[in-house]
Amino acid sequence: MTTPLRIALIGECMIELQHRADGSLQQSFGGDTLNTAVYLRRELGDNSVVDYVTALGDDSFSDAMCQQWSDEGLGLDMVQRLPGRLPGLYCIQTDARGERKFLYWRNEAAVxxxxxxxxxxxxxxALPTYDVLYFSGIxxxxxxxxxxERLLATLIEARKRGAKxxxxxxxxxxxxxxxEVARAAYRGVLAHVDIALLTEDDERALFGYADSEQVFAAYPGLEEVVLxxxxxxxxxxxxxxxxxxxAQRVEKVVDTTAxxxxxxxxxxxxRLKGGTPEQAARSGHQLASQVIQVPGALMKHP
Structure with missing residues (x-):
């Protein structure tokens, strides 16, 4: 029997408010690494252990988050609950083309x-004992x-032990x-990354790269770069x-969140299942094309 892959995703989940056209607000939960954790667990199923690493408060919203994550099959052993603290909150506003704008309230977030x-x-x-560690610019x-600084030390130790x-x-x-602070932080960790999943617009905004060729040229030592x-x-x-x-074309984009x-x-x-980069990109496009046809970050579980 094959030992399941152990994957830890590090980041923040927030209370998500979707601003509807009629002025009402639909409440759910979301965050970039949490969204990836949920979809990754769905894609890999029982062939993996997917743990989420974050800090929450001891409030009812934090309770509901943990329940939702557990229902999705995510491990909660690495979730801290800090007394008197709260999770962050954000609101999604979308225009007629489905493009979104975010408003954040997160200065006191437990994470x-x-x-x-x-x-x-x-x-x-414990983090260096995992097979895969995943985190983001957020x-x-x-x-x-x-x-x-503590995350960087953890990444270095994890790679020494063979983690991706x-x-x-x-x-x-x-x-x-x-x-300048952001650039220094990104450059500090990119030297210790195996797979970089880069959004071209973000690379342009942060580093001023003019095109994809400049992005690839900036990371000669990276094993795998996805733009x-x-x-x-x-x-x-x-x-x-x-x-x-x-990319896969869709007739109507509802919400590009996630x-x-x-x-x-x-x-x-x-890639973890042995697919080629081309197969992996096709899988990525297929899932993303489904996600942008529904409001919010997380589609209902099939």
Missing amino acids: RDCFTTPAAEPILA TLAVLGEAGR VVFDNNYRPRLWASV KRGADECLMRCGGERFAVP AGDSFSAAYLAS
């Missing part, structure tokens, strides 16, 4: 202390400087004190080879 509490010590010690932002480190660049300027380009073809470099896979997160989940799931 900011995820790696600085005494309860974090056994979690940090993870880097919300952890703060002290949390980022996967990074999704998800750059949100308003989460950072300055673009997500929205409705355009996905570009990849793996093992010195280059690949391009067209398009990139779901792509990343299906791409990674395919």
Whole structure:
């Protein structure tokens, strides 16, 4: 019997409010790494252990989050519950084309202390024992400087033990004190990443790269680089080879929230199951094309 892969995704889940056309608000939960964790668990099924690593409060919203994650099959052993704290909150506003804008309330979010509490010590010690560690640019932002330093040390130790480190660049300027701070944080971790799942628009906004060629040239040492380009073809470099896979077209885009997160989940799931980069990109496009046809980050479980 094959031992299930052990995967840990590190980041933040927030209370999600979807702003409807009639002015009403639909409440759910979402966050980039959490979205990827849910879709990754669905894609891999019982052939994996998918744990989410975060910090929440001791409130009813945090209780509901944990229940939802458990229902999705995610492991909760790495979730801290901090007394008196709350999760972050964001609101999604979409225009007529399905493009979204986010409004955030997260300054007091519990996740900011995820790696600085005494309860974090056994979690940090356990993370290098996983087969795969996954985090994002948003993870880097919300952890703060002290949390980022501890995460970096964990990534280095994990790779020494043979773990694969996967990074999704998800750059949100308003989460950072300055673009210079963000650049330094990204460059610090990218030297310790095996698979980089990069959104071209985010690379352009953060580093000023003019096109995909500049992005690929910026990361000569990375084993696998995936460049997500929205409705355009996905570009990849793996093992010195280059690949391009067209996106799947849909008739009506309802909400692009979690398009990139779901792509990343299906791409990674395919690669972990032995798929080629091209097969993985096709899986990513297929799932993302379904996600953007429904409102919110998470589709209902089939």
